[in-house]
Amino acid sequence: MPAEQLELKMAARNVNLWYGEKQALFDVNLDVFDRSVTALIGPSGCGKSTFLRCLDRMNDVIEGVRIKGDIRLDGEDIYAPRVDPVQLRARVGMVFQKPNPFPKSIFENVAYAPRIHGLARSKTDLEEIVVKSLQRAGLYEEVKDRLNEPGTGLSGGQQQRLCIARAISVNPEVLLMDEPCSALDPIATARIETLMDELKESLCMVIVTHSMQQAARVSQRTAFFHLGKLVEVDETSKMFTNPTDQRTQDYVTGRFG
Known part of the structure; x- marks a missing residue:
């Protein structure tokens, strides 16, 4: 779907970031649209994960990081002093590269965030949220008889779906996936990709991927990063068949990267 038919969810303007003295992002401008998947691609160390972590202020926890620029969620500045990063991360969920379930039961992994954010009024409410989140993450049928067993006992693909269930348990508006x-x-990858396809019906999603095939399969828009700069962003089909910039062309055809 062309960008003009989608609703703008997050907007980054002139985002610059430094790790100590070293600048990692240079004047990044990117619009992210609701109910669609935006893929960030580019060689290792080009700034895609750094930029992704700007969107939920995960870089705040890294010492020596300095950020300049403007990032808005529904028009609100997410770096404004009054914004509580914990509340922001309930609205902008994150799934990491390596599955990282808590050392708790499957049930408690998913119940944790709704409980601390006060989303459940009763035990029944909480159970409903957990079941629904596991269903949305395509995991419930596989684990429904062992909800009290540790999440760390699941296979890698199941653990990653558990982390997705955990991230969506608080009904975020945006889901970031690194x-x-x-x-x-x-096989586990195909399950997650199917899941992304389903979740984008109700969420804005931004994923960082090293796999060009994955970006082509799951995203509607693709942004190409190189040396800390956003080179270009466009509809995924155009980015892979007819990019504007020679560097994008060289990367997607495998000439470098």
């Missing part, structure tokens, strides 16, 4: 399939086998 190479969510890089540690998974092809």
Whole structure:
């Protein structure tokens, strides 16, 4: 779907970021649209994960990081002093490269965030949220008889779906995924990609991926990063068949990267 038919969800303007003295992002401008998947691609160390972490202020926890620019969620500045990063991360969920379930039961992994954010009024409410989140993450049928067993006992692909269930348990508006399939086998990867396809019906999603095939399969828009700069962003089909910039062309055809 062309960008003009989609609703703008997040907008980044002139985002610059430094790790100490070293600048990692240079004047990044990117619009992210609701109910669609935006893929960030580019060689290792080009700034895609750094930029992704700007969107939920995960870089705040890294010492020596300085950020300049403007990032808005529904028009609100997410770096404004009054914004509580914890509340922001309930609205902008994150799934990491390596599945990282808590050392708790499957049930408690999913119940944790709704409980601390006060989303459940009763035990029944909480159970409903957990079941619904596991269903949305395509995991409930596989784990429904062992909800009290540790989440760490699941397979890698199941653990990653558990982390997705955990991230969506608080009904985020945006879901960020940092190479969510890089540690998974092809079958588990296909399950996660199907899941992304389903979740985008109700969410804005931004994924970082090293796999060009994955970007082509799951995203509607693709942004190409190189040396900390956003080179270009366009509809995924155009980015892979007819990019504007020679550097994008060289990267997607495998000439470098």
